[in-house]
Amino acid sequence: MKKFFIFLLLLFYGFYFLGAQNKFLIQNKRKTDKINFRLINNLVVIPVEVNGVELSFILDTGVSKPIIFNFLNISDSLKIKNTEKIFIRGLGEGEPIEALKSSNNIFKIGDAIKLNQDLYAIHELGLNFAPRLGVLVNGIIGLDLFRDFVVEIHYSSKFIKLTEPTYYNYKKCKSCERFRLEFYNDKPYINAQVSLNNKKIPVKLLIDSGGSDSLWLFEDDSLGIISGDNFFRDFLGHGLSGSVYGKRGKTESFSLKSFTLKKANVAYPDANSVFFAKKVKDRNGTVAGNILKRFNLTIDYKNSLITLKKNKYFKEKFNYNKSGxxxxxxxxxxxxxxxxxMYRLNENEGNNINSKGGIKLVFDKKYxxxxxxxxxxxxxxxxxxxxxxxxxxxxxxxxxxxxxxxxxxxxxxxxxxxxxxxxxxxxxxxxxxxxxxxxxxxxxxx
Missing domain, CATH: 2.30.42.10 (PDZ domain)
Structure with a gap:
């Protein structure tokens, strides 16, 4: 019986270890950790260690699996294995792009670690987003992190806090608003309200922390989501499948329950660029970084909840590029x-600009x-x-x-x-x- 008990115990811990490999776990007693980030162009950029290599990733609620860009530059040090070719699609009018799917990678973010992480590696040089941000960014990560933790994003203090769900306790917050999340293809959606052309319109929006814009809406005459006459055409952004163009304008207001933002920026992407995104049932657009950064967020995928609290950016004026x-x-x-x-000379060593006590101070410049x-x-x-x-x-x-x-x-x-x-x-x-x-x-x- 003793041997049988030991066998069952080993079997239990074996299954537990295999299960742990397939999710992020926090390696400390508190089961929570805080990680500082850089806020670049409304995007959250966090340090991520992949197979022992320190990289920088955008924290993106709109992405399913981690993606590494410009892979050829770091492929030797990453030592990824178990690869297969696939094709993935993103925003833009271009074709799907080729990527390598790799499994059994070790990801570490602060004290959070996962031993068997899938990732997609893209080696097409044109899809390196770092030049457009002006800082080194190696990739994006989203679903795997949000699915395993309650994630707090403190835009005002520039840190995220990861907590294992069973250890997270909700606190009372009178100044907060809490929303139910809806999920389609593992991506989070929120219900909001936009005012356009003197009409209040309920909208269902993808929450996209990996987008730097404010609000994107898909034009729909039947719902009253139209740009009207007050707009200009512009470059909107760069997606995995190419550049996105469309119209830019202003809303009369944008509301998340009691939180109302006046004259929020809005963009209406060209239909061809968002053809596949519009296939999600009842989706009307996207809410992105320039609105999300105005709140400190608590995102709880396990319970399908998101909590918003206004921060110091809430009243920041919405602006746009006026140069083109x-x-x-x-x-x-x-x-x-x-x-x-500057250097010193004795009085008999040449001309000087200033002198004191027989010591000459000579000012010069070289390039x-x-x-x-x-x-x-x-x-x-x-x-x-x-x-x-x-x-x-x-x-x-x-x-x-x-x-x-x-x-x-x-x-x-x-x-x-x-x-x-x-x-x-x-x-x-x-x-x-x-x-x-x-x-x-x-x-x-x-």
């Missing part, structure tokens, strides 16, 4: 940098050539102020309003294009090894 320029990191370029320094980031125009809106001024796709921006761009982050440069209408923008650019100067004023199109 979209930039991306475009490699590096050599830049001449001056170094200022060195350094490699610095280059930023190129990758999208240019038709009839925009920048296009009318003469700028072109491929132009490398050297300075903006007198500031060398290599001293700035991409996000800092882009923020200047979101300024008030009438603001003067002066650019020095390089085109075909020639330098040109352009200037234009930001225009309000809405």
């Amino acid at each position: 320029i979209e930039l991306a990191h475009d490699g590096v370029r050599f830049v001449k940098e001056y170094e200022h320094f 060195k050539m350094s490699l610095k980031p280059a930023y190129a125009i990758v999208e240019l809106r038709n009839d925009s102020p920048a296009e009318k001024a003469g700028l072109k796709k491929g132009d490398i921006i050297l300075t903006i309003n007198g500031k060398p761009t290599h001293h700035l982050k991409l996000e800092q440069i882009m923020s200047m294009f979101y300024g008030n209408a009438g603001k003067q923008i002066k650019l020095k650019i390089e085109r075909n090894e020639q330098v040109f100067n352009y200037s234009f004023k930001l225009e309000n199109l809405l």
